[in-house]
Amino acid sequence: MKKNTLRCMLPALTLLLLGCSQTAHESETVLARQNTSAVLWVQNSAEYYALVTQAFNMARYAFDQAESEPGKKKAVVVDIDETIMNNAPYEAHKVQTGELYSKRNWNEWIGKESAKPVPGAIVFANYVIRQGGEVFYVSNRKQTDYLHTMNNLIKVGFPQVSSKTLLLRDDMANKQQRFNKISDAGYDIVVYLGDNLDDFGSDFYRKKESARKRAVSENAPKFGRQFIIMPNPMYGSWENVLTDKYPGLNVQEKTEARLKLIRDADYRSKQP
Secondary structure, X not given: OHHXXXXXXXXXXXXXXXXXXXXXXXXXXXXXXXXXXXXXXXXXXXXXXXXXXXXHHHHHHHHHHOOOOOOOEEEEEEOOEOOOEXXXXXXXXXXXXXXXXXXXXXXXXXXHOOOEEOOXXXXXXXXXXXXXXXXXXXXXXXXXXXXXXXXXXXXXXXXXOOOOXXXXXXXXXXXXXXXXXXXXXXXXXXXXXXXXXXXXXXXXXXXXXXXXXXXXXXXXXXEOOOEEEOOOOOOOHHHHOOOOOHHHOOHHHHHHHHHHOOOOHHHHOOOO
């Protein structure tokens, strides 16, 4: 009798597990495809092209106007991903397949060494060097990505990429320690370029959203003069601070958290 009962239950349990798996996959696909408009904009809009052009124009002007400390050489620090290298094809693949970020698919992309330069990035880097400055490529890619990253940068034409100028993540994701290392080596960092506030040092690193906005206000005179922010609507640290412990939420919880932060109260309010 028990065996018969078990035989009857097994198909039902199998269907239940398959259903749960399917539901989880569908939820992941929904979340992944929320990025569709952002990827479309980066890959297709003239506005994206205009913004990165504007950013490099501002960076060039800021570099020209800056005076280095006595006895120090002028330097520019650039982030890599979505600052000088465009990973939109990777983001597009996730939208197409309904996948979220994973170490597996990110490592596959890095290993291809196929990222293309952001328009204007190579011209800007060459300009800085021709004017006697130094460019440091400071990224939070991991050390295991070092060779692929260096190969990709050199392959597309970035100048003076070496173990001296390419600084990837070490024990700390906070870039301030690497900035200090550059300064200690006799350089004055006069311009920073990044798509993430964390690219500008400890004043912004891993703070909650209200503190990040306050830090922007406190550093307002530096934006456009020393800090040049690049457009990236596809991902960033801003997402991790949408709610407390956002990175640890499951797919469904992340979707719900996002919807709660989409505010339409003014639209729904009654007319006077």
